[in-house]
Amino acid sequence: MSTEQLLGLFTGVVFGFLMQKARVLRYEKQIGALLFKDMTIFKFMLSAIIVGMFGIMALYDLGVITLSHKSMNMGGVLLGGALFGIGWAVMGFCPGTSVGAAGEGRWHAIFGAVGMVVGAGLYAEMYPFYKVTVLSWADFGKIGLPEAMGVNHWVIAVVLAVSFGWLFRWFERRGL
């Protein structure tokens, strides 16, 4: 195995381990989050975002890493975001958690993973069509919120972290 593959495998094992420990891989947790009845997934994701955000910005400011924004393609993000939400609720897992759920014995997630492979194959066949339709409507490119708003990235990060902190407080008070 190459260094790249070993690194990927190791990162994945830790990622899967932590998601399983947080119990976010379960169907009940995924649906619970979408019904706003169990906020475990929100707590998990927002905590990861707070920590990751500060570290990534520090490494970026030091010139150690580069950012890799995904394009703000209007048709792609709007239609794709909506479709993903629908599929997520029906499947009960997202791409990463479907594989993780199978790892903790929830084998109905495997059908979702197979559905995603089939769906990805169909997408590849349809790609030339999407490229000249949905994906060609309007593309604002790979932009970050700091440039879009003209505000320093640390300011945005602090505002987000404080907002997430308030959300956590609210979740805990309501016992969600």
Add this chain to the structure above:
Amino acid sequence: MNANIGSLDRQLRIGGGFILITLALTGVLGPWAWIGVVPIATGVFNLCPLYSLIGVNSCSIEGIETNVDGWSPYIAGALVGLLAIASVYLTTVYMGKSTYLGASTTFVRAAGFALEAVDPVHVAENAYYLKEKVKLDWQFLLVIGIFFGSLLSSTTDKSFKLEGVPEIWKDQFGPSVLNRAFASFVGGMIAITGARLADGCPSGHGLSGMMQLSVSSFVALALFFGFGAIVANLMYRKN
């Protein structure tokens, strides 16, 4: 102020802090990694000011010590944040390109591999497979790793359970494994189409994109949860 840090939480803080300081000392990370003294101090004194502020107490979260309910999602989430930072750094150093956590492109590559077995010429000529490159790359191994990480964690704390139909699904739609499998499959097809159009899933957009403050990720994540909430509420509407 009273102690508000449980024992596992304390170990993670002290362990993580030492790793950061070691990386600062060895010059792997910049001087900012000296921030590691903060988690060590909070761990040693069993007191986290941030927890007091938001009203969290990890001593009282029994799951942390008993394994039954797993770890606090705040702690596991924060550790995923550290993993994301370490992973961007290590991929930059060892692969020459800053690479962020993600999962959905791997399903395209898996489809490419499957199709290659039948019709390799078609895969070689398809614009999308050419764009995403059908190979066992970093992310492909990451997705495989997720499976084994989850297997490792669930078998060692005895939370591994074979499940064909989740309980809440059973209550709402009955015990048929076929129905659940069909929904899982169709949902997967729809979700991956969305993820490829939007160029990311809750890992790529939700975690990585949000950490980088990408505009597209804020929009995508809002739509993921928004439309997911609408459909989940329709599915689980009380009759």
